[in-house]
Amino acid sequence: MTHPRDDATGRLGGAVDADLARALDAAQAPAAGAALRARMLADFDGEVAGAGSPALKGAVGTASRQARWKPLSGVADLVNGLFGGLVAPARLAGGGAFAALAATGFFVGAATAGAGTGAIAGSSTGEAAAIAYFETAFDAALGADTEELWVAQ
């Protein structure tokens, strides 16, 4: 059935005018990436494998969720390798904001720059500089007080 008020394309004329349409188009939604699609199919595998076995379904689901955070664990390992347990991995893995940043590649750049800073003769000065770098970067990126995200040695 065709609604009499719909035009040939199925859209109501004038519903969104040109200026507004242009403004709305300014922010394109991200496409579903390969990692997300893999997660979706992992869920499918879990459903198929877990038919009639709730325990197995739970295990598959847990594995899927853990796999989702793998890139962040890698970042945590790197940071901990640099600073000896400065950052708590659980904190890193728990935040959606961190996942968003990881998706943009933020951590790769931050960790690389931080490593370069911290490598200043391995001195306390270098380490402090590296810590300051991360704190500044996180604050700027998250736009919030990130003090709680930092765990002292």
Next chain:
Amino acid sequence: MAFDTESDEALVARAGSGDRTAAGELVVRHSDRVMAICYRMLGERAAAEDAAQETFLRLWKSAATWRPTGAKFSTWLYRVASNVCLDRLRVRGREVGEDEAPELADGDPRADERLQATERAATVNEALAALPERQRLAITLRHYEGVSNIEAAEIMGVTVEAVESLLGRANRALKEALMPMKDELLQSGGNL
């Protein structure tokens, strides 16, 4: 049979019997659009990905028993996605997510332009995020996903007239919010 010629409904039936290839084809066909709906509604990528994943998880759980009931499969799936997002917004108790910070390569001569474009996009996203959730959903479905008012009404579970009312109010609110940057938007030539 080539999957690209097979209907969504047929693929769902295959997926319901455990056919992983059919499930994969459904993901390919619909994950971008589901992701877009979730992103517009939730405002941040990580939350949108989780909602999109949950949408498909609900599909996998329902696939074995899913039957066409008049509406297209895609309408049903987008309705699930919309409901997942609305549920999460209610749980979250807030409607604005963190802005993402796209990485700008050092030394890139277009970095300033990209930064400006990012700021403009952020302003638009903020205006969109400030809308009441059902107005935002109506705009998302109609403008971003290009569905008809009839399908939007089916997805949202309301009348066509209600969709038109939501769109009208959303348009007025967005135009008011974006009026200060109207000239900038026009001068950008759509290169945002």
